[in-house]
Amino acid sequence: MMIDVVLPCLDEEAALPWVLGRMLPGYRPIVVDNGSIDDSVAVAxxxxxxxxxxxxxxxxxxCHAxxxxxxxxxVCFMDADASxxxxxxxxxxxxxxAGARDLMLGRRRVTPGASWPLHARAANAVLARGLSRRTSARLRDLGPMRAxxxxxLLDLKLSDRRFGYPLEMVLRAARAGWRxxxxDVDYLRRSGRSKVTGTVAGTLRAIADMRRVLAECERESAR
Known part of the structure; x- marks a missing residue:
């Protein structure tokens, strides 16, 4: 059976050879270029x-494209930055x-040299705890590797197109009764700088998007 692997990509020409070179037989990579100005498309x-x-x-x-x-x-989702x-x-x-689960997430296990700043780890932990309180899913990470x-997934009709997409996926899946x-998956040193959590400003933008998604889903539940 073929498995599709979605790889959102923005200027990842340095990382893609390693990532695509480690793709196992039966796993088909789909690189989604989100406006790269380097040679990511040609490399992919x-x-x-x-x-x-x-x-x-x-x-x-x-991700949705x-x-x-x-x-x-x-289908699987994972970052294209070699992390x-x-x-x-x-x-x-x-x-x-095997039919045992409906949504699997990779909980990031930090390896030596991994690029995961403390501010990003703290924000992730807070969001994961909040998600666990709102759903029956006992999660410790909103990890970017998923299956x-x-x-x-299409039937969930996800609407967020920013950084809230991963959170909305879990919220709507939990509401639909998904298991x-x-x-644990290894979290490695990424190639290049993170587009999301590499800076405090990027982390704050991601948190704002996720809070918006939480609020929207809570409003829907209250109707």
Whole structure:
């Protein structure tokens, strides 16, 4: 069975050869270019990835464009900056294929030299605790490595196209009764600077987007 892997991408020419070179047989990479000004598109194509162009900037926009391009029954999401190892994807996919889980998340296990600033870790921990209080999912990380069934995810009708996309996915999945779990994955030194959590300003933008998504979902629940 083929598994599609969505890789949102913004100026990742240095990281893509390692990421795509470690993609296992049966895992089809779909690189979603979100307006790169480097050679990311050429590098992705040269390494055998399907390339999708999403001109509208935003992490959620790139993820959703990749999802729409997928055709496999099971889809994965992961960052394209070499902070995550594609060879650990089967640890998330196998519970989905076995019918034991509906959504699997990779809980980041920090390795020596990993680029995860303290302010970003703290924000992630607070959001994960808040999510656990609102749902039955006992999560410790809103990790960017994920796996689920394509049609089920489309049926959730996610609307956020910014940094709130990962949080909205879990919230709507929990509301729909999905069985959600996480498994440890290595978090490595990324190539280049993070577009989200590499700065305090970037982290604050992500938090603002996620708080907005939380508020919108709570309003929907109250109706």
């Amino acid at each position: 194509s040269a390494h055998g990835a399907q390339v999708v162009h999403e001109p509208r900037r935003g992490f959620g926009a790139a 990749g999802l729409l391009a997928c055709t496999a029954e099971v 995550l190892d594609p060879r650990q994807l089967p640890e998330l996919v196998e519970p989905i294929l 689920c069934r394509r049609q089920d 959600i779990a996480e498994v």
